[in-house]
Amino acid sequence: MTMAQTSSSGNGRGRPLKRFQWLIEPYLYLSPAIILIALVMLVPLVVGVSYAFQAIDLLDPFTTGWVGLANFEKLWADRLFWKALTNTFWWTLGSLFFQFFLGLGLALLLNKPFAGRGLVQGLVFLPWAVPAFLSGLNWAWLFNPIIGPIPHWLAAMGIMEKPQNILANPDLALWGPIVANIWFGIPFFAITLLAALQSIPRDLYEAAAIDGASLWQSFIKITVPFLAPTIAITVMLRTIWIANFADLIYIMTGGGPANSTHIISSYIFTTAFRRLDFGYASTLAIALLVLLLAYAMLILKMRKHLVKGI
Amino acid sequence: MTAITLNSINKRFGPVHVLKDISLEFNKGEFVVLVGPSGCGKSTLLRMIAGLEPVSAGDMIFGDTRVNDLEPRDRDIAMVFQSYALYPHMDVERNLGFSLELRKRAAAEKKERTSHAAGILGLDKLLDRFPRALSGGQRQRVAMGRAIVRDPQIFLFDEPLSNLDAALRIEMRIEIAKLHRRLGTTMVYVTHDQVEAMTLADRIVVMNAGQVEQVGTPLDLYSNPANLFVAGFLGSPKMNFVAYDDPALNLPSALTNPSAQTYGIRPEHIKVTAPDKNAHLVGTIDVVERLGSDTIFYINHGADKPFVVRVPGIDRTAIGEKIGCQFQPEDLHLFDQDGQAISEHKNG
Numbered sequence: 001m002t003m004a005q006t007s008s009s010g011n012g013r014g015r016p017l018k019r020f021q022w023l024i025e026p027y028l029y030l031s032p033a034i035i036l037i038a039l040v041m042l043v044p045l046v047v048g049v050s051y052a053f054q055a056i057d058l059l060d061p062f063t064t065g066w067v068g069l070a071n072f073e074k075l076w077a078d079r080l081f082w083k084a085l086t087n088t089f090w091w092t093l094g095s096l097f098f099q100f101f102l103g104l105g106l107a108l109l110l111n112k113p114f115a116g117r118g119l120v121q122g123l124v125f126l127p128w129a130v131p132a133f134l135s136g137l138n139w140a141w142l143f144n145p146i147i148g149p150i151p152h153w154l155a156a157m158g159i160m161e162k163p164q165n166i167l168a169n170p171d172l173a174l175w176g177p178i179v180a181n182i183w184f185g186i187p188f189f190a191i192t193l194l195a196a197l198q199s200i201p202r203d204l205y206e207a208a209a210i211d212g213a214s215l216w217q218s219f220i221k222i223t224v225p226f227l228a229p230t231i232a233i234t235v236m237l238r239t240i241w242i243a244n245f246a247d248l249i250y251i252m253t254g255g256g257p258a259n260s261t262h263i264i265s266s267y268i269f270t271t272a273f274r275r276l277d278f279g280y281a282s283t284l285a286i287a288l289l290v291l292l293l294a295y296a297m298l299i300l301k302m303r304k305h306l307v308k309g310i
Numbered sequence: 311m312t313a314i315t316l317n318s319i320n321k322r323f324g325p326v327h328v329l330k331d332i333s334l335e336f337n338k339g340e341f342v343v344l345v346g347p348s349g350c351g352k353s354t355l356l357r358m359i360a361g362l363e364p365v366s367a368g369d370m371i372f373g374d375t376r377v378n379d380l381e382p383r384d385r386d387i388a389m390v391f392q393s394y395a396l397y398p399h400m401d402v403e404r405n406l407g408f409s410l411e412l413r414k415r416a417a418a419e420k421k422e423r424t425s426h427a428a429g430i431l432g433l434d435k436l437l438d439r440f441p442r443a444l445s446g447g448q449r450q451r452v453a454m455g456r457a458i459v460r461d462p463q464i465f466l467f468d469e470p471l472s473n474l475d476a477a478l479r480i481e482m483r484i485e486i487a488k489l490h491r492r493l494g495t496t497m498v499y500v501t502h503d504q505v506e507a508m509t510l511a512d513r514i515v516v517m518n519a520g521q522v523e524q525v526g527t528p529l530d531l532y533s534n535p536a537n538l539f540v541a542g543f544l545g546s547p548k549m550n551f552v553a554y555d556d557p558a559l560n561l562p563s564a565l566t567n568p569s570a571q572t573y574g575i576r577p578e579h580i581k582v583t584a585p586d587k588n589a590h591l592v593g594t595i596d597v598v599e600r601l602g603s604d605t606i607f608y609i610n611h612g613a614d615k616p617f618v619v620r621v622p623g624i625d626r627t628a629i630g631e632k633i634g635c636q637f638q639p640e641d642l643h644l645f646d647q648d649g650q651a652i653s654e655h656k657n658g
Contacts, residue, residue: 201393201395203391203393203395204395204397206360206362206382206389206391206395207389207391207395207397207456208397208408208412209361209362209381209382209383210360210361210362210382210383210387210388210389211383211408211409211412211456211460212383212409212412212413213383213412214383214412217412221397221408221412222397225399226399
């Protein structure tokens with residue numbers, strides 16, 4: 001009796017502390033990871049976002065401090081920002097469209113057995129392994145009529161009146177980096193879609209052939225549904241990567257001629273590291289971040305719908 | 311009337327000659343089982359009938375039409391795969407009606423034919439499920455239902471029951487037999503399981519190493535196997551083979567045959583007797599398996615392989631005891647030095 005009383009009162013005293021320990025324990029174990037993530041991700045993010053509300057222009061070192069929404073007002077009125085936004089749209093759409101469909105075509109070709117397939121699969125991956133800086137320079141030279149063949153070919157085919165550098169034409173210059181980017185990005189789609197294609201059981205095609213499917217029908221009714229989840233996730237990833245991918249533009253046109261080829265990310269880079277206006281660059285970056293977040297949420301929602309059947 | 315005629319069919323995969331001069335005729339409405347050990351070419355032959363593998367040489371004829379160059383979809387066949395090959399992104403109803411969907415048939419016809427097939431197989435309540443939510447037996451049914459909806463000239467089955475557990479296999483075996491009686495369609499069925507072959511077939515084609523060993527009704531093959539391979543392949547436990555000069559063998563001269571190299575006797579045709587001079591074979595019991603319905607003795611008579619005896623009911627004879635075996639002359643199978651049955655004795 002006495003023993004029981006003692007032990008129960010002891011438990012009563014210990015309970016709130018025990019409960020607290022029980023609650024806190026998992027977070028203690030997680031804390032190294034949480035602290036690390038906070039240090040490398042959250043702190044820079046918060047600092048970066050805070051720049052958007054400050055005047056930090058290294059060329060104007062005497063005007064500093066919090067400016068509220070002034071940077072955003074400037075953004076709204078910035079003609080170059082809207083031009084860059086339109087360019088970002090065409091840059092992303094143009095690159096992605098051709099990268100995807102050419103990559104899919106290549107994956108379908110590589111999925112058929114032929115002699116030397118392993119070697120070809122390796123070679124196809126090559127553009128992806130070339131540093132963007134090198135491929136940018138290479139394509140810039142290819143488009144240059146003095147040392148590159150492309151303008152002469154276009155002229156010979158009658159597409160161009162005389163061999164000119166399209167990178168020097170404000171109306172066409174964006175297509176230079178887009179072509180380079182298509183060449184650069186095809187392997188990514190080819191390889192990921194090839195992996196997805198190879199995971200489709202072969203007997204489904206046989207069953208479909210017996211059920212009466214033509215080649216086109218088996219592609220639409222079997223291949224595409226199986227590829228859909230992979231397509232959704234790769235298209236989403238590539239969209240975000242391409243929208244952020246300023247290297248080729250920066251190397252091939254530097255945003256010119258006359259700022260006609262800036263996309264938002266190259267505009268951010270130029271604003272921050274050429275004009276040294278970190279406050280405004282950060283404002284631009286937030287605009288891009290919001291756009292891409294909205295896009296990612298849309299695609300993830302679509303993907304959930306797509307994978308339902310598999 | 312002949313549904314399928316195979317005329318000297320050959321198949322080569324590069325230098326490998328998998329099927330050698332196969333000539334067979336399958337009658338309309340017949341249930342033919344292709345049986346043989348794995349690697350004998352039976353599945354390849356079925357896939358060639360389906361049109362999934364090209365024929366290297368020879369003629370494949372359906373009715374009067376040569377179909378060598380026809381696509382699978384133009385052959386009016388349906389096939390049930392070992393893996394079922396259900397479309398995982400379609401529900402059961404769409405799986406069943408997929409062939410009609412591809413032919414762009416009207417929704418009403420699709421509905422009617424899928425629900426008819428679902429009714430036959432008891433799938434009515436599963437129509438809106440996806441294959442991943444079905445059990446093995448249900449998937450098997452959907453695969454068969456897909457074939458029924460097609461209403462084809464020829465049904466092809468490629469080891470359809472080998473992914474099921476033993477109890478379900480028996481159940482589905484019975485369903486397939488019923489299905490054949492109900493539809494009356496020509497069916498070609500590939501299996502390595504001789505019990506399926508014996509129970510389902512109107513006629514069995516026993517294959518080995520790319521060749522046809524024997525064709526006949528199940529009981530014909532059981533009673534009169536043409537050679538050692540067929541004799542050993544059909545029947546469970548397997549037929550005992552004893553060399554003509556086995557010292558343990560004590561056959562009266564009336565039963566012997568000078569050209570016989572091997573004597574074959576099925577375990578169920580043996581009577582256990584006292585180990586005296588009247589016994590045809592004497593040995594000691596090495597292993598006993600008591601199944602309740604039967605007792606199986608593995609008898610050591612000095613050869614490499616045990617001599618197997620199956621007696622009905624429960625027999626209490628213990629391991630280590632010496633026993634004698636007796637058999638009826640008509641149950642004895644005689645094989646010559648090439649392993650071919652000696653026909654004068656095949657009166658089973």
